Amino acid sequence: MPFQYEITPYEFGSWQGDFEAFTPTEWLGxxxxxxIVVNKSACVQGFDKAR
Amino acid sequence: VEWIRPAxxxxxxxxxxxxxxxxxxxxxxxxxxxxxxLKEFDVxxxxxxxxxxxxxxxxxxxxxISGGGYASAYTGIGMMRxxxxxxxxxxxxxxxxxxQSMLYxxxxxxxxxxxVSFLANGYPTVDEIIKIxxxxxxxxxxxxxxxxxxxxxxxxxxxxxxxxxxxxxxxxDYFGRAxxxxxxxxxxxxxxxxxxxxVDIPAFKNHQAPFPILHFSSIVPNDAPxxxxxxxxxxxxxxxxxxx
Numbered sequence: 001m002p003f004q005y006e007i008t009p010y011e012f013g014s015w016q017g018d019f020e021a022f023t024p025t026e027w028l029g030x031x032x033x034x035x036i037v038v039n040k041s042a043c044v045q046g047f048d049k050a051r
Numbered sequence: 052v053e054w055i056r057p058a059x060x061x062x063x064x065x066x067x068x069x070x071x072x073x074x075x076x077x078x079x080x081x082x083x084x085x086x087x088x089l090k091e092f093d094v095x096x097x098x099x100x101x102x103x104x105x106x107x108x109x110x111x112x113x114x115x116i117s118g119g120g121y122a123s124a125y126t127g128i129g130m131m132r133x134x135x136x137x138x139x140x141x142x143x144x145x146x147x148x149x150x151q152s153m154l155y156x157x158x159x160x161x162x163x164x165x166x167v168s169f170l171a172n173g174y175p176t177v178d179e180i181i182k183i184x185x186x187x188x189x190x191x192x193x194x195x196x197x198x199x200x201x202x203x204x205x206x207x208x209x210x211x212x213x214x215x216x217x218x219x220x221x222x223x224d225y226f227g228r229a230x231x232x233x234x235x236x237x238x239x240x241x242x243x244x245x246x247x248x249x250v251d252i253p254a255f256k257n258h259q260a261p262f263p264i265l266h267f268s269s270i271v272p273n274d275a276p277x278x279x280x281x282x283x284x285x286x287x288x289x290x291x292x293x294x295x
Contacts, residue, residue, distance in 0.1 A: 026247035
């Protein structure tokens with residue numbers, strides 16, 4: 001079975017499965033490793049185009 | 052920034068927003084219930100009973116619009132129209148006002164179109180939004196780029212920009228950009244409009260609209276192809292876990 005995801009203006013993620021976590025919608029696309037930003041000067045904004 | 056929040060309870064910003072919305076819902080629900088002139092339900096006592104404990108007992112009402120392209124988008128907004136107290140016939144039918152009492156609005160696929168579009172346009176009435184939408188345009192095959200539609204070359208330029216920024220590009224990006232011209236206001240098909248920026252839209256900030264949630268699923272290896280593309284075929288359920 002596939003996992004279900006949701007996105008709100010605040011966060012993106014899933015209540016299910018291996019994920020069971022959320023990350024801020026505004027910063028989607030930013031590369032994380034073990035929950036930490038890989039490169040602070042390369043944070044991404046604007047990935048969450050509204051469609 | 053809390054980069055990873057474990058899925059335990061709701062997002063703290065959402066909790067705060069919900070509190071603000073419930074104050075608004077309480078007022079709207081009071082108006083609605085008074086209008087109904089119910090004979091066997093003590094409205095003042097009920098309102099008194101839910102108007103304490105930080106609105107904890109104000110009902111959390113929500114509605115969902117299913118997937119199904121324009122059919123679900125239009126069926127869904129037909130329901131919204133019937134529940135909207137800004138439409139006199141809906142008030143007359145005693146259903147108008149329930150939209151104003153909703154805490155959440157969710158959508159999936161075609162149902163996400165109204166969920167995004169109403170807020171992006173400042174939560175107008177249904178009769179206003181259908182003048183903005185232009186479903187007669189065949190979006191994946193528009194001939195020329197206008198303010199209402201983009202041709203495929205223009206859409207591929209948008210995709211190329213995403214690819215050049217280092218992100219994988221999928222068919223969903225193409226459709227997303229094409230339909231953004233339909234549902235998202237702003238220059239170049241609302242390309243600069245982000246979902247996170249909705250927190251700055253007055254209708255959201257002032258708690259004058261339900262909280263939007265978009266729902267989606269993922270492809271799994273056994274999903275059957277449709278016109279050569281895999282489509283997520285399974286149903287699923289989301290349970291938003293309250294913190295204990």
